[in-house]
Amino acid sequence: xxxxxxxxxxxxxxxxxxxxxxxxxxxxxxxxxxxxxxxxxxxxxxxxxxxxxxxxxxxxxxxxxxxxxxxxxxxxxxxxxxxxxxxxxxxxxxxxxxxxxxxxxxxxxxxxxxxxxxxxxxxxxxxxxxxxxxxxxxxxxxxxxxxxxxxxxxxxxxxxxxxxxxxxxxxxxxxxxxxxxxxxxxxxxxxxxxxxxxxxxxxxxxxxxxxxxxxxxxxxxxxxxxxxxxxxxxxxxxxxxxxxxxxxxxxxxxxxxxxxxxxxxxxxxxxxxxxxxxxxxxxxxxxxxxxxxxxxxxxxxxxxxxxxxxxxxxxxxxxxxxxxxxxxxxxxxxxxxxxxxxxxxxxxxxxxxxxxxxxxxxxxxxxxxxxxxxxxxxxxxxxxxxxxxxxxxxxxxxxxxxxxxxxxxxxxxxxxxxxxxxxxxxxxxxxxxxxxxxxxxxxxxxxxxxxxxxxxxxxxxxxxxxxxxxxxxxxxxxxxxxxxxxxxxxxxxxxxxxxxxxxxxxxxxxxxxx
Amino acid sequence: xxxxxxxxxxxxxxxxxxxxxxxxxxxxxxxxxxxxxxxxxxxxxxxxxxxxxxxxxxxxxxxxxxxxxxxxxxxxxxxxxxxxxxxxxxxxxxxxxxxxxxxxxxxxxxxxxxxxxxxxxxxxxxxxxxxxxxxxxxxxxxxxxxxxxxxxxxxxxxxxxxxxxxxxxxxxxxxxxxxxxxxxxxxxxxxxxxxxxxxxxxxxxxxxxxxxxxxxxxxxxxxxxxxxxxxxxxxxxxxxxxxxxxxxxxxxxxxxxxxxxxxxxxxxxxxxxxxxxxxxxxxxxxxxxxxxxxxxxxxxxxxxxxx
Numbered sequence: 146x147x148x149x150x151x152x153x154x155x156x157x158x159x160x161x162x163x164x165x166x167x168x169x170x171x172x173x174x175x176x177x178x179x180x181x182x183x184x185x186x187x188x189x190x191x192x193x194x195x196x197x198x199x200x201x202x203x204x205x206x207x208x209x210x211x212x213x214x215x216x217x218x219x220x221x222x223x224x225x226x227x228x229x230x231x232x233x234x235x236x237x238x239x240x241x242x243x244x245x246x247x248x249x250x251x252x253x254x255x256x257x258x259x260x261x262x263x264x265x266x267x268x269x270x271x272x273x274x275x276x277x278x279x280x281x282x283x284x285x286x287x288x289x290x291x292x293x294x295x296x297x298x299x300x301x302x303x304x305x306x307x308x309x310x311x312x313x314x315x316x317x318x319x320x321x322x323x324x325x326x327x328x329x330x331x332x333x334x335x336x337x338x339x340x341x342x343x344x345x346x347x348x349x350x351x352x353x354x355x356x357x358x359x360x361x362x363x364x365x366x367x368x369x370x371x372x373x374x375x376x377x378x379x380x381x382x383x384x385x386x387x388x389x390x391x392x393x394x395x396x397x398x399x400x401x402x403x404x405x406x407x408x409x410x411x412x413x414x415x416x417x418x419x420x421x422x423x424x425x426x427x428x429x430x431x432x433x434x435x436x437x438x439x440x441x442x443x444x445x446x447x448x449x450x451x452x453x454x455x456x457x458x459x460x461x462x463x464x465x466x467x468x469x470x471x472x473x474x475x476x477x478x479x480x481x482x483x484x485x486x487x488x489x490x491x492x493x494x495x496x497x498x499x500x501x502x503x504x505x506x507x508x509x510x511x512x513x514x515x516x517x518x519x520x521x522x523x524x525x526x527x528x529x530x531x532x533x534x535x536x537x538x539x540x541x542x543x544x545x546x547x548x549x550x551x552x553x554x555x556x557x558x559x560x561x562x563x564x565x566x567x568x569x570x571x572x573x574x575x576x577x578x579x580x581x582x583x584x585x586x587x588x589x590x591x592x593x594x595x596x597x598x599x600x601x602x603x604x605x606x607x608x609x610x611x612x613x614x615x616x617x618x619x620x621x622x623x624x625x626x627x628x629x630x631x632x633x634x635x636x637x638x639x640x641x642x643x644x645x646x647x648x649x650x651x652x653x654x655x656x657x658x659x
Numbered sequence: 660x661x662x663x664x665x666x667x668x669x670x671x672x673x674x675x676x677x678x679x680x681x682x683x684x685x686x687x688x689x690x691x692x693x694x695x696x697x698x699x700x701x702x703x704x705x706x707x708x709x710x711x712x713x714x715x716x717x718x719x720x721x722x723x724x725x726x727x728x729x730x731x732x733x734x735x736x737x738x739x740x741x742x743x744x745x746x747x748x749x750x751x752x753x754x755x756x757x758x759x760x761x762x763x764x765x766x767x768x769x770x771x772x773x774x775x776x777x778x779x780x781x782x783x784x785x786x787x788x789x790x791x792x793x794x795x796x797x798x799x800x801x802x803x804x805x806x807x808x809x810x811x812x813x814x815x816x817x818x819x820x821x822x823x824x825x826x827x828x829x830x831x832x833x834x835x836x837x838x839x840x841x842x843x844x845x846x847x848x849x850x851x852x853x854x855x856x857x858x859x860x861x862x863x864x865x866x867x868x869x870x871x872x873x874x875x876x877x878x879x880x881x882x883x884x885x886x887x888x889x890x891x892x893x894x895x896x897x898x899x900x901x902x903x904x905x906x907x908x909x910x911x912x913x914x915x916x917x918x919x920x921x922x923x924x925x926x927x928x929x930x931x932x933x934x935x936x937x938x939x940x941x942x943x944x945x946x947x948x949x950x951x952x953x954x955x956x957x958x959x960x961x962x963x964x965x966x
Contacts, residue, residue: 179924179927182928337741339828339914373911373920376810376813377826380813380814384818384824386824386826
């Protein structure tokens with residue numbers, strides 16, 4: 146009986162171990178620190194998820210290397226003069242991963258699902274005031290909006306509007322065990338917490354992605370592994386087990402000197418790292434207190450100490466490369482490093498050496514953000530501000546900022562936050578009342594933000610967006626610090642050339658060749 | 660014996676029951692509104708949607724009702740679904756658990772194979788340089804953090820020597836994490852074996868066995884080892900549960916496909932149902948192992964009789 150038991154145990158062990166997916170030559174293995182939340186672009190928002198969706202789904206439009214909107218699944222689009230109708234004409238002959246043709250029905254299914262009443266997309270607000278989605282003919286779709294919405298067209302190039310094939314409706318496991326799109330990689334398998342296996346889409350035709358390859362990717366499979374330990378990812382890259390990794394920041398300098406590794410640093414990610422304050426209680430209900438903190442900080446020096454040249458100083462409330470961004474304009478309204486001015490403002494508020502201002506600074510862990518706050522803590526000390534640091538996971542931080550804004554008591558609270566978007570509409574989501582965190586809002590700012598949504602003439606819209614910048618910066622509501630802020634560095638084996646990061650932090654594997 | 664068995668099993672059931680209460684309350688001890696935290700990253704979620712989610716999770720019900728709802732589902736083997744309502748928690752646990760058991764089991768075999776002979780030798784050569792050096796090594800082994808040892812092994816055997824792969828979930832991938840986890844525990848077992856054997860060597864029945872002229876090997880293995888094993892076996896049971904816990908760290912270092920790595924991801928994603936399921940499963944394993952160890956203890960030591 147013992148022998149029989151041993152046999153059964155051995156057999157089950159062998160079957161267990163053979164169930165893991167071994168990578169083969171011709172596979173690209175990409176290792177990251179965390180897993181996706183969902184395969185469904187309407188059910189999650191994390192960058193880890195977005196970068197994966199981008200491999201499986203294409204959007205109607207794309208961003209070129211300059212960050213401009215270009216055709217993709219849709220070969221052209223037209224906006225009606227009143228800005229309330231947008232018509233897309235699809236490329237003919239595009240196939241879904243399950244072999245069915247991609248047409249207007251798929252677009253309508255995707256949009257209707259995102260906008261549905263009972264279970265809408267998590268990013269429904271970004272679709273804008275869409276009231277109807279109509280199939281005009283097999284390859285033409287019309288979106289009708291209740292009022293003009295300037296950010297609608299670029300949103301059609303985002304991962305959140307990745308086009309789903311309507312055959313997903315028949316699959317109970319859509320988002321978990323199945324995902325049918327039209328992108329360069331077909332979904333094969335997701336082992337939660339462990340890995341995602343994608344296979345080359347043989348039928349792929351590239352209409353807009355910023356890569357050289359016009360068709361299917363060169364490699365057979367793209368395996369995306371979750372490996373939380375940074376040093377293990379680094380070891381895997383060195384041994385050749387992994388081809389693309391998210392490296393530990395402190396090792397980037399060494400990797401840049403390594404002849405076997407290419408380090409790619411994403412530009413124009415849309416990521417904006419900024420400071421914000423709780424404004425409904427002292428001291429930060431007074432603009433002078435917020436400005437004092439901003440004047441006290443030598444942001445350039447802090448970034449140089451923590452990141453070297455891996456990030457850029459950001460002066461505007463939206464990231465470099467985003468519509469409306471203008472460094473010279475923003476410089477006029479922000480607070481440069483001026484500790485004397487900071488002390489003067491603190492003095493006006495009654496703070497001084499015998500009565501230092503106390504505050505809490507918070508952020509979420511990783512990407513050296515804590516270190517930035519440590520340098521800030523020191524700089525604040527020099528003007529007589531006592532700041533403590535709290536680090537918590539991003540979900541808790543988001544909830545905490547909201548809670549702090551609702552509290553009437555307690556020390557001043559400031560957080561180093563990061564938001565990413567390809568359009569200044571991100572400021573509407575953040576600062577139009579009630580605001581993403583119930584923070585600073587005014588009727589005047591609301592009106593300005595509404596104008597940035599409805600104005601479709603680019604010149605006029607730019608002016609409106611910059612008026613918003615002016616309020617946010619001079620009131621020290623949204624104090625920009627740097628860009629990018631997370632998941633922007635990729636270390637790639639030289640044996641797998643062709644990797645590229647497109648604008649807005651989108652990794653492209655179609656050109657990768659062994 | 661039967662009465663003891665019944666008492667022991669009853670105590671085990673009570674332990675698991677208390678765990679279910681703790682686990683079902685987990686969601687309420689999180690500071691702030693759990694639904695707000697779960698959906699904090701989704702822009703534009705309206706208060707009505709949050710209310711719907713709260714209702715679908717049963718969070719609008721009184722706490723006692725929520726507990727009964729949880730227990731009712733649990734009785735049907737339903738641990739709920741992951742946070743985005745997609746995968747059954749039970750399926751995920753069952754998928755990853757065998758990997759963790761395999762890792763902890765292999766590590767335990769390694770720990771016993773190294774720890775017991777070394778502890779035995781140290782006890783036999785008590786006070787010698789060999790004893791001192793073995794026990795110094797054991798202290799080092801116990802004090803070494805497993806993630807650090809793991810990385811050292813990784814860089815030596817995978818990166819430098821290229822004998823073994825860095826990460827993954829195949830049979831070759833088992834070697835380094837099992838050694839990492841095994842070594843620290845080997846040290847604990849060695850120390851325990853040593854002290855247990857020293858106790859035994861001093862006992863009268865060993866002196867008698869020697870005095871009546873039995874061969875040394877018979878005295879050592881048949882008389883001393885058998886008696887010395889009792890506390891060691893109990894300890895090994897507890898070691899196994901510690902190893903299951905230690906596996907969480909080691910799995911993350913080596914990218915091993917077990918429940919530990921999944922649990923860490925679940926915590927990052929604030930996937931409460933999955934975290935709850937993980938804790939409950941862990942508690943059940945610890946309880947089962949400790950009951951089994953108690954029974955084995957009785958089997959091994961004829962002096963212990965429970966009435």
